[in-house]
Amino acid sequence: YTKGKTYKLTILHTNDHHGRFWSNRDGEVGLAARATLIKQLREEAKTNGASVLLLDAGDVNTGVPQSDMLDAEPDFKGMNAIGYDVMAVGNHEFDKTLKTIYQQRKWAGFPFVSANIYDKWTKKRVFPSHVTKKLGDLKVTIFGLTTEDTPLKSNPKNTADLKFTKSVEEAKTLVPTLRPNADVLIALTHVGHYPDEKHGADAPGDVTLARQVKGIDLIVGGHTQKPLFEPDIQNGTIIVQAYEWGKYVGKVDLEILDGKVTLKSYKLIPVNLKDTAEKIKPDEKVEALLRPYKERGDKTLLVQIGNADSEYIGRRDVVRFQETNLGNLVARAYREKFKADIGLTNSGGIRDSIYPGKITIETVGMVLPFGGEVVSTEMTGKEIKEFFEHVIFKLTPGSGSFAQTNNVDIVADKKTSKIKSFKVGGVDLDESKKYLMALPEFIAAGGDKYPAVKFRKFGYVDADLLKEFIASQKEMKSSDFAPRGSIKIE
Ligand code: ATP
Ligand code: ZN
Numbered sequence: 001y002t003k004g005k006t007y008k009l010t011i012l013h014t015n016d017h018h019g020r021f022w023s024n025r026d027g028e029v030g031l032a033a034r035a036t037l038i039k040q041l042r043e044e045a046k047t048n049g050a051s052v053l054l055l056d057a058g059d060v061n062t063g064v065p066q067s068d069m070l071d072a073e074p075d076f077k078g079m080n081a082i083g084y085d086v087m088a089v090g091n092h093e094f095d096k097t098l099k100t101i102y103q104q105r106k107w108a109g110f111p112f113v114s115a116n117i118y119d120k121w122t123k124k125r126v127f128p129s130h131v132t133k134k135l136g137d138l139k140v141t142i143f144g145l146t147t148e149d150t151p152l153k154s155n156p157k158n159t160a161d162l163k164f165t166k167s168v169e170e171a172k173t174l175v176p177t178l179r180p181n182a183d184v185l186i187a188l189t190h191v192g193h194y195p196d197e198k199h200g201a202d203a204p205g206d207v208t209l210a211r212q213v214k215g216i217d218l219i220v221g222g223h224t225q226k227p228l229f230e231p232d233i234q235n236g237t238i239i240v241q242a243y244e245w246g247k248y249v250g251k252v253d254l255e256i257l258d259g260k261v262t263l264k265s266y267k268l269i270p271v272n273l274k275d276t277a278e279k280i281k282p283d284e285k286v287e288a289l290l291r292p293y294k295e296r297g298d299k300t301l302l303v304q305i306g307n308a309d310s311e312y313i314g315r316r317d318v319v320r321f322q323e324t325n326l327g328n329l330v331a332r333a334y335r336e337k338f339k340a341d342i343g344l345t346n347s348g349g350i351r352d353s354i355y356p357g358k359i360t361i362e363t364v365g366m367v368l369p370f371g372g373e374v375v376s377t378e379m380t381g382k383e384i385k386e387f388f389e390h391v392i393f394k395l396t397p398g399s400g401s402f403a404q405t406n407n408v409d410i411v412a413d414k415k416t417s418k419i420k421s422f423k424v425g426g427v428d429l430d431e432s433k434k435y436l437m438a439l440p441e442f443i444a445a446g447g448d449k450y451p452a453v454k455f456r457k458f459g460y461v462d463a464d465l466l467k468e469f470i471a472s473q474k475e476m477k478s479s480d481f482a483p484r485g486s487i488k489i490e
Contacts, residue, residue: 001183003258007138007428009184011252012041015057015222016244018092019067019369021074022294023282028272029246031078031290032282037249038082039283048371050253054083055142057222057241058090058190060104063351065365066297067388071100074293076107081286086131088144090190090222094154095370098126098162108167113144113188116170118163121339126162132182138256143174145189147223149203151429153400155372156445163277167191168170168204171213178217179215184254187216192223193232193241201396217261219251231266238263239249246271246279301362306470309324310478312354314367319347320402325481326367327404328352330462332481333469334438335406338376341424342384342407342437345471347439348400349462359470368463373441375455381431385419390451392487403487410487420490 001007014034023030038054045052056079061072079087089112093101105112115129130143145167151159171187179185193207199205206221211234219239227243242250242452248268255262270276312326313319319327327347335343352366379387388403392412395401409423422429429435439455440462446452470476 001138001256007183007256008045008048009135009138009140009254009256010041010045010050010052011055011186011218011250011254012038012052012168013055013057013220013240013250013252014242014246015190015220015250016059016090016225017056017075017246018059018063018244019061019072019075020064020245021067021290022064023080023095023272026274028274029072030084030271030282031075031246032287033280034246034249035078035082035283035286036280038267041249041269042249044135051138053085053133053140053142055186055188055220056084057188057220058086058088058146059092060087060090062095062369063245065301065362065369066294068365068369068371069297069300070293071096071310072104073107074290076104076268078286078290080107080109081289084108084110085133086142086144086188087108088190088222089117089127089146089189091147091150094150094158097158104416113142114146115143115174116145116148116165116167118165120161120163138183139181140184140186141178142186142188143171143178145171145187145191147191147203152447152449155370155442156447157441160344161307166203168209168212171209171216175213175215175449182342183256183259185215187219189219189221190223191221193226193228193239194223194224195232201399206239207232207234208236210239218254220226220250220252224415227268229268231263240266244266247273247406269440287467301360301365303361304358305361305364305467306359306473308354308356308359308476308478310356312478314353319350319404320398320400323404323483323486325478325483326354328406328481328483328486329370329469330368331404331406333466334374334462335468337374338436338438340376340436340438343405344437344439344443345401345404346443347402347404348438348448350404350441358421359447361467364439364463364467364470368466369464370442372462373457374438374460374462374465375441375444375457377437377439377444377453377455378434379437379453381429381433381435384435384437385422385431387451387453388422389417389419391487392419395449399448401443401450405486409484412489414489437464
């Protein structure tokens with residue numbers, strides 16, 4: 001930089017886009033409206049003599065069937081059209097294989113950064129740790145971090161050859177090497193913002209990073225999907241996050257003078273949210289680019305397969321805490337495909353409710369978006385009992401690991417952490433007999449801290465099994481799936 005010169009820098013940012021390339025039913029969000037807003041903000045910045053960088057903090061993948069079925073091609077091509085500069089790799093990027101992520105990077109045309117993802121075999125980083133942007137004679141370095149929980153929180157198959165190191169430790173060694181060459185140092189992270197470091201059972205996030213690693217000017221984060229309407233300033237580092245789904249674009253205005261970075265203003269700007277007065281006209285070019293993808297998706301997805309007489313509950317504040325009709329339905333669909341004795345799923349795999357009315361393929365894709373396989377495992381009654389004792393007493397309460405089951409009646413003893421009574425199909429479990437259980441590969445392989453088991457694969461995809469099951473029912477009644485206290489803890 002030049003001594004005595006004041007530089008203006010505007011950082012625009014989004015995170016946790018999760019497949020929302022098109023606007024929703026209420027006309028909210030979408031890349032076309034985001035494009036118009038960003039164009040406008042760029043013009044404003046230009047008038048004010050500010051340079052602009054546009055960043056995304058990861059999790060572009062997963063959440064909308066029209067995007068999921070196309071490996072988020074419309075999302076990345078749309079982001080390319082908007083002119084993103086850099087993206088951090090999020091845990092949901094690994095809902096796809098590494099090969100698909102490389103393909104997505106081609107569609108995107110901008111770099112994906114992450115300093116803490118290594119190839120297990122070559123020991124090399126899989127993505128560049130950072131990029132440096134030269135804005136005139138101002139050097140801005142942006143490095144990436146990804147939550148080290150990723151192998152536990154995504155399909156183990158896709159991360160089997162990768163090692164995720166601790167993000168804060170990685171930053172401790174990286175920042176001192178980047179800092180001397182950067183006028184502005186930005187961490188673009190997908191590790192989450194946990195106020196006052198209260199990250200519970202999750203890996204440490206942005207606040208820990210800021211407190212433990214000196215020298216980062218700005219942390220642009222994601223993952224926890226909470227809006228930070230005010231920046232959180234920790235240890236002199238500014239932390240921001242823009243909620244989720246492209247609901248807001250974050251705007252950070254910085255001034256840099258003689259190596260000192262000052263926050264001038266910060267704002268989250270809504271993208272056509274229902275209760276905001278100002279409406280943004282979607283950019284015609286971006287809309288025209290994306291429309292064919294949307295129409296292609298709708299054509300295959302808006303096909304009716306059944307009917308819901310009431311809500312099948314998949315809302316996370318319910319399904320991660322108690323047995324629900326949707327949990328029972330999903331576990332039953334898995335069990336029946338394998339003609340297994342027991343059906344099981346982690347509730348975190350269920351991402352939406354089925355609402356009363358038409359059930360379409362799109363509905364099923366909203367409920368089960370990961371496209372994971374369902375597998376079978378054979379265990380003796382004794383092993384099954386031990387497995388469920390672990391599931392009931394050792395997993396994190398209220399998390400995605402909470403079990404939804406089919407065809408079991410279990411009574412467990414809180415005091416001894418043992419199972420008192422276990423029935424399969426209404427009959428007492430025989431400890432020496434073999435039982436077949438159908439379950440997602442995700443947990444069979446040890447995801448969500450389940451005990452890893454030996455399993456067999458047949459190429460059955462979760463959403464396909466649910467679709468098949470619903471389509472095979474003449475008249476599906478939610479009362480047939482009502483919670484019945486399958487697992488009682490006394
Ligand atoms: P974010 O979108 O911020 O990354 P997240 O999905 O990592 O969020 P949660 O929404 O809390 O975090 O969901 C985590 C839960 O999702 C896990 O505990 C697990 O139950 C479930 N989950 C994640 N990936 C998969 C997968 N590939 N297959 C099945 N379940 C999964
Ligand atoms: Zn995430």
